[in-house]
Amino acid sequence: MIQTVIFDMDGVIVDTEPLHHFAYHLHFDDLNIKVSPEMYATFTGFSTRNTYEKLKEQFAIPYEVAELVDRKRELFNEAFDKKEDLFLLEGVDTLIRDLFSNGMQLVLASSSAKVTIERVFTRFRLHHYFTHIISGEDFPKSKPDPAIFIEAARLSGTPVENCIVIEDSANGVKAAKSAGIYCVGYVSPNSKLQDLSLADKIISHFNELDFEKVKRLR
Incomplete structure (x- = not known):
């Protein structure tokens, strides 16, 4: 599970x-x-x-x-x-709250710099949902190198077979799969020319996921 x-x-x-x-x-x-x-x-x-x-x-x-x-x-x-008209992607806030309220551990593993992550998390008040926040600037290689996801799983204390990754980029999907983690590919409206075919599941809206569906993935 x-x-x-x-x-x-x-x-x-x-x-x-x-x-x-x-x-x-x-x-x-x-x-x-x-x-x-x-x-x-x-x-x-x-x-x-x-x-x-x-x-x-x-x-x-x-x-x-x-x-x-x-x-x-x-x-x-x-x-x-x-930019005043900057929003969370449609449905992701509902998914985050649903997963969190049902006891699912959430970890962020982003290629963004720590200062950028902090800006986003402060603006949208996301800190308390996530147990760990990991920045790609701490790793010598970016995705598709799997190091960031291997570290995310390690910090979570969860075996990789009990984790999933949600990614919108070809490099991110490759990194997740190289780490041995089930990957959900999200067809993001602004991530162009991304091949998500290696993902285990592909979604185009976050309403396709909820706690009950997520916990049974694999």
Whole structure:
């Protein structure tokens, strides 16, 4: 029986993908680089650091990765703080409350930086639902490397066979499966060009899940 649900954040809990897209592309313009939609889609699920490491392999960017990361985060944070019409994805708040009230452990495993996670969790008052919050910036490699999900399961104290992951990106799904964890692929409205075919179950709305359904997955 499932005891722990591991959530991704961007594109699963909150619709921040358009803000990331805006911040990245504003920065790309400043750097005078052209990143195609196809290339950009491959970065979904990556940490910001790993994204810029990949970009420096493709383009002659005369800045260190740390400088690039800091500038992108400045642009994102400015956009986040100004955007009033930012909401949790439809139905996810109901699912989180349902799982929590029935004793399911919830863990966050997001590629986002800790400061971004803190901004989101504070704005939407999510802290008390989650026993652990894990940021991709603490790992040398991003999803599809499974390290973040292996660590999430370890911290939860739950065997991987009693965990599930909810992910919206191809990289996230691959990471979950590499960690040996059942994966629900969520077709997020703003996560474009994502192949979720490796997921064990694919949903397009969170009303397709509730505590009774989740605990019996596998």
